[in-house]
Amino acid sequence: MIKKTNLDFLKFGLLPQIRIGDFLLFILLLILSIGGMFYVYGGETNNGNRVIIEVNNIEQFNLPIDVDKVIDLRHLLVEIKDKKVRVKDADCQNKLCVKQGWIDRGSIICLPNRVVIIIKNIKNNHAVIDAISG
Amino acid sequence: MLNIASIKKLQIILILILLINSCSRQPEQKIYKKFRILMDTIITITVVSPSEKEAETAINNAFSVIERLDKSLSSFSPDSDVSKINHSAGIDFVKVSTDTYQLINAAIKSAQISDGAFDPTIGPLVNLWDIADIIKPDAHISPKLPALNKIKEKLMFVNYKDIIVDDHDMSIKLRKKGMAIDLGGIAKGYAADKAVAALKASGIKSGIVSCAGDLKVFGNKPDNSNWLVGIRAPRGKLDDLIAVLSLKDLAVSTSGDYERFFIINGIRYHHILDPKTGYPANGFQSVTLVNEQGIITDGLDTAVFVLGPKKGLELVNKMGLMAYFVYSDGSIYITDNLKKLIVPNDKKN
Amino acid sequence: MQSQDKYRIAVLAAYAIALHGVERFIPMPIPWLRFGFANIIALTTLILFGFKAAMFVTIIRIVIGSMIIGTFLGPAFIMSLTAGISATLFMGLFYTLFGRLFSPIGISLIGALFHNLAQLGTAYFLFIHNLNAMLMIAPLIILIGIFSGALNGAATALIIQKIRENP
Known part of the structure; x- marks a missing residue:
């Protein structure tokens, strides 16, 4: 049987149903996520200079983004070209990582193969360095 | 509720706090740094000491050890x-x-x-x-x-x-006339070992001796943290770093093809020569080794560089060394035992 | 549980599975973006038949759906399951506690938010221990979730209205 609900008075289309709570929640989440995006991407003036590839949570490759290269990870084929990275091919079912295409910032995550490809900016901070080797 | 027992406890705690405070009121530990040109390079000695005088004496002792070494090894002076x-x-x-x-x-x-x-x-x-x-x-x-x-x-x-x-x-x-020894590939690591020993003999508990690519750290910084040592990025500007290591009581040596080189027809000819072929070794842009002894890191980083990626890694594993490789295509390999000493990029600032 | 309710739950679960499946064939500009249509059924069930029924529908949908698609017990299945359960759980919680403040749209937003948070959390703890990578994609996923959540909520509101008009 259908339970009595507190929505019974809303019978005239969608608009009258919307309440102030919906509106406030929508705005709050919007501010939080857009603020979060600015926090994550906004601080980076340039996109990053290294491509870091982790397999099974272990860093396997740390490559310069400005050297074109194709890396065979057995399950994935990763391509670096023109300061961009993509998964060229993958043997997983849905190939989401391949569909993501070229990225020049952020990351590509392939869950089935536990591969994380991240573009990072590895910069220096000499204020905290005590000595340099090289 | 305050009873007599809890008041007594409180008193004991207060007294303990006072005691701890008075104990920690030692003279402040500071970092002192000096450099000198020896062994064809700039040598920097850093020490942590409560007094400037103690620091200066110790640094001078260490420099005179390196100076003596330089006199024995220099190929410029005829009576070395x-x-x-x-x-x-x-x-x-x-x-x-x-x-x-x-x-x-x-x-x-x-x-x-x-x-x-x-x-x-x-x-x-x-x-x-x-x-x-x-x-x-x-x-x-x-x-x-x-x-x-x-x-x-x-x-x-x-x-x-x-x-x-x-x-x-x-x-x-x-054995043969025409032979010549060149200890440039190992002398600086040895110098770092000897200078650290001299600093310790002068009562210094922590510091760094840095001879260009070769350095050795001992003890901790005044705030009890590890020393932070950067590894130069082979193809970057002079002050670009590729990684930062957090170290205590370890020596680091880097051999790179970027230190001394010239380029003819797009081919880089650098100073790390393969004793078997007579030509500069290829396969790496730089090899960094980490170990307790500078004489091991300095002697073997040249060797690993010359051996190339495959045999070089075999030697590193055989000797149980920590290594940071930059291959000639710019990609990086880090041995597992070194990974935990690398300061993550986002924690550097 | 009455047999009439069992029948209703079965029908709703079947709807959810169908939507779950249909969604896979809708081309999307961003590959991992999903509308989460199945959540419409979960929310409708929650409002009309209560929390227990909604949880039943969600779990049946994910288990049977993944068996049909062939991802059963794989990483995608585990992520769907934790995400689906936490979305339904928090929708139920919000509906009983603050039902008067929100329309189905608000409840659906909560569902989308916790769906995504649970998915990110599961991915982090079970598969990819890279906090940096997770934090990088989290705001974008949550942002997209707000819009699909609002859309699903609106659809739910209209469906419930229709059901009430012609019961």
């Missing part, structure tokens, strides 16, 4: 041990200082471990290539490759097995 050995090559034994004796023995050991990839008798080849002189800013000679027959000729004089060591009176002889 190395010059005498090279002049008496194929003729006679030369009695040498304890430093030189120890260093040559260590060099021979590195050569044996690496099957000659590091070779202290590389001198004739180094002189032939003369990369150090060609790239001087005031040099009027344009870079030129040595002739192949010249290289082949010099290669005959490169063999560490032809160093004869007389253990009884610490004397050395090179």
Whole structure:
């Protein structure tokens, strides 16, 4: 049987149903996520200079983004070209990582193969360095 | 509720707090730093000490140890041990200082471990290539490759097995005339070891001795944190770093193809020569080794560089060294035992 | 549970599975973006038949749906399951506690938010221990979730209205 609900008075289309709570929640989440995006991407003036590839949570490759290269990870084929990275091919079912295409910032995550490809900016901070080797 | 027992407890705690405070009111530990030009490079010594006077005395002691070493090893001064050995090559034994004796023995050991990839008798080849002189800013000679027959000729004089060591009176002889030892590939690591020992003997508990690519850290910083050591990015600007290590009581050595080199027709000719071919070794942009002893890291980083990625890694694993490789295509390999010493990028600032 | 309710739950679960499947064939500009249509059924069930029924529908939908698609017990299945359960759980919680403040749209927003948070959390703890990578994609996923959540909520509101008009 259908339970009595507190929505019974809303019978005239969608608009009258919307309440102030919906509106406030929508705005709050919007501010939080857009603020979060600015926090994550906004601080980076340039996109990053290294491509870091982790397999099974272990860093396997740390490559310069400005050297074109194709890396065979057995399950994935990763391509670096023109300061961009993509998964060229993958043997997983849905190939989401391949569909993501070229990225020049952020990351590509392939869950089935536990591969994380991240573009990072590895910069220096000499204020905290005590000595340099090289 | 406050009862007598809890008041007593409170008193004990208060007294303890006061005691701890008075104990920690020691003279403040500060960092003191000095540099000097020795062994053809800038040597920086950093120490942590409560008094400037103690720091200065200790640093001076350490510098005089390096200075003494430099005098025995410099190929520029005619009466250094190395010059005498090279002049008496194929003729006679030369009695040498304890430093030189120890260093040559260590060099021979590195050569044996690496099957000659590091070779202290590389001198004739180094002189032939003369990369150090060609790239001087005031040099009027344009870079030129040595002739192949010249290289082949010099290669005959490169063999560490032809160093004869007389253990009884610490004397050395090179078997063939024309041979020359060059300890540049191992001397700085040894100097760092000796200078750290001198600092410790002067009562210093922590500091850094840094001889260009080779350095050794001991103890902690005044705030009890580890020393942070950057590794230079091979193709970056002079102050670009590729990684930062957090270290205590360890030596670090880096050999890179970017230190001294010239380029002809797009090919980079650098100062790390392969004793087997007579040409600069390829396969790496830089090799950084980390170990307790500077003489091991300095001697073997050249060897690993020359051996190339595959055999070099085998040697690193065999010797249980920590390593940071930058291959010639710019990609990086870090041994697992070094990974935990690397400061993550986002924690650096 | 009455047999009539069992029948209703079965029908709703079947609807959810169908939507779950249909969604896979809708081309999307961003590959891992999903509308989460199945959540419409979960929310409708929650409002009309209560929390227990909604949880039943969600779990049946994910287990049967993944068996049909062939991802059963794989990483995608585990992520769907934790995400689906936490979305339904928090929708139920919000509906009983603050039902008067929100329309189905608000409840659906909560569902989308916790769906995504649970998915990110599961991915982090079970598969990819890279906090940096997770934090990088989290705001974008949550942002997209707000819009699909609002859309699903609106659809739910209209469906419930229709059901009430012609019961």
